[in-house]
Amino acid sequence: MNADRLPGGFPPDIAQTWAALQAQLPIRPIRNEQDYEIMVRLANSLSDQLTGNEGEPLSDLFAIVSELVRTWEVHNVTIPKAEPREVLRHLLETHGLKQKDLIGIASPTVVSDILAGRRAISKKVAKALAVRFQTDVSAFL
Numbered sequence: 001m002n003a004d005r006l007p008g009g010f011p012p013d014i015a016q017t018w019a020a021l022q023a024q025l026p027i028r029p030i031r032n033e034q035d036y037e038i039m040v041r042l043a044n045s046l047s048d049q050l051t052g053n054e055g056e057p058l059s060d061l062f063a064i065v066s067e068l069v070r071t072w073e074v075h076n077v078t079i080p081k082a083e084p085r086e087v088l089r090h091l092l093e094t095h096g097l098k099q100k101d102l103i104g105i106a107s108p109t110v111v112s113d114i115l116a117g118r119r120a121i122s123k124k125v126a127k128a129l130a131v132r133f134q135t136d137v138s139a140f141l
Contacts, residue, residue: 027065030072032136033079039069075134084121084140085114091133105129 021027030036046062080090088111092098099111105128106114113119121129126140 027061030068036069036072039065039072043069079135079139084126085117087139088121088129089115091129091135095133102129102132105132 025042026038027042028035030039043062043065046058046065049058050056050062079087082090092101099108099115102108102111105111106125110119110125114121114125121140123141126137129140130137
């Protein structure tokens with residue numbers, strides 16, 4: 001979006017305004033379970049404030065927060081707090097995948113060695129797995 005097309009122009013102190021808003025409301029992209037839980041609580045609090053009247057000031061904010069929550073729920077599977085190989089095993093099972101389905105990331109032999117505990121997940125493979133499963137790379141390291 002072009003800044004000069006915004007109604008009233010682009011506020012010069014947008015970073016300060018955004019920081020002040022975030023200090024009161026934790027609005028941010030959901031990147032992990034903790035962020036998700038915070039956004040669900042925020043959505044619930046906003047919902048409690050709505051009366052159902054058209055044009056309420058908080059209805060758009062509620063819609064934005066709800067969309068963030070919905071997107072997370074659709075695209076993310078809960079990642080267990082476990083060893084990286086167990087996280088990988090869980091994600092394979094959850095997504096109905098086999099070791100051979102990760103051929104673009106690592107060979108079936110490497111995946112087998114990882115799952116058996118004979119090999120650690122390399123940083124390169126961890127990054128590729130994070131992209132494949134849309135999760136944080138730290139789950140695999």
